[in-house]
Amino acid sequence: MQAQFFVQRGAALLTLCLVLLGSSLASAPAPAAGTANPLLSVVRVEARVPGDSRTASRLGTERAGAGVVIADDGLILTIGYLILEADEVSVTDRNGRRFPADIVAYDHATGFGLLRAYEGLSVPSVALGSSAAVESRQKALAASVGPVPALPVEVRSVHPFAGGWEYLIDGAIFTAPPIPEFGGAALFGEDGRLLGIGSLILQDADGSGQTGNMFVPIDLLKPILADLLAFGRSTEPARPWIGLYPTEVNGYLIVSGVSEGGPAETAGLRFGDLLVAVDGAPVTDMAAFFRLVWALGxxxxxxxxxVLREGKIHVVDVESRDRHSWLKLGRTY
Known part of the structure; x- marks a missing residue:
């Protein structure tokens, strides 16, 4: 069904989206060779994840989204959770042709994942842009797969983003209106260059209550790309992972869950514990909590x-780990 949609209506919709963009990609300065129409670089990504994987209960065993070809050898950039712990991955181009792919790398700190498709994938690669130059009210184009393959959007804000899975990035790009198939979606600037990769759909993308998407900025990829290609991960020292899911509730930080077999569970942390301090430093919000944890080593x-539990203060020592050692990775490397 998806493939038929691409074949029958893809070309018309791509042309329409370019026209709707206003300062259209078609009239912008030409990007690198082979990327005159960057939408052709977007492919569908499908992954099968074994049921015994650590992330199966939260992310499911059948995952699908988008990816963007960023090199002529079939290298594809996507959002990492689509392929995390997968043992089978495939990509489908806009003509409905499906190709097997190998997982090249996963980086938890940024959220990026890399694939490489072989056996005949012939899709133009897109050039990387500069997300550092992105500003509020800037026009852009979000591109993905599915019934809405591309959508003109506006950048509503650029600021840090903290997620409850021990995730914090600077320069996250928030756009509206939302593109429905946001996982791995591409955010293109007016010059057709790639500015970010879609991660989330949010009920409040800019503080006004408008629904939108969060894109991981492409500049986070550039310093680690060589490591990801060579080793499958960054060679920077791994951050301490504690396997805890905090949630902000009325100005407090509450433990909403712990990873099975992870450090927090082993140390005895529980659902409902109120996080008070890290090594004696008061906790104010999720971002501050992560920064305090990572600053310790x-x-x-x-x-x-x-933590505050049932009206009593407890100090719990958590022996942190490298999150990669807890995940079941390497099944298709």
Whole structure:
């Protein structure tokens, strides 16, 4: 069904989206060779994840979204959670042709994932842009797969983003209106260059209550790309992972869950614990909590957490780990 949609209506919709963009990609300065129509670089990504994987319960075992070809050898950039712990991955181009793909890398700190498709994938690569130059009210184009393959959008804000899976990035790009198939979607600037990769749909993208998407800025990829290609991950010291899911509730940070077999569960942290301090430093919000934890040292560092539980203060020492050692990775490398 998806393939038939691409074949029958893809070309017309791509042309329409270019016209709707206003300062259209078609009239902008030409990007690198082979990317005159960057929408052709967007492919569908499908992954099968074994049921015993650590992330199966939260992310499912059948995952699908988009990816963007960023090199002529079939290298594809996507959002990492689509392919995390997968043992089978495939990509489909806009002509409905499907190709097997190998997982090249996964980086939790940024959220990026890399694939490489072989056996005849012939899709033009797109050039990387500069997300550092992105500003509020800037026009852009979000491109994905599905019934809405592309959508003119506006950048509503650019600021740090913290997610409850021990995730924090600077320069996240928030856009509206939302593109429905946001996972791995591409955000293109007016010159056709890639500015970011879609991660989330949010009920409030800019503080006004408008629904939109969050894109991971492409500049986060550039310093680690060589490592990802060579080693499958960044060679920077791994951050301490504690396997805890905090949620902000009325100005407080509450434990909403712990990873099975992870450091927090092993240390005895529970659902409903109120996080008070990290190594004696008061916790104010999720971003501050992560920064305090990571500032104590690399993976393996002991993390003293002060929590309020049933009206009593407890200090819990958590032996942090490298998250990669807990995940079941490497099945298609």
């Amino acid at each position: 690399p993976a393996g560092t002991r993390i003293p957490l002060t």
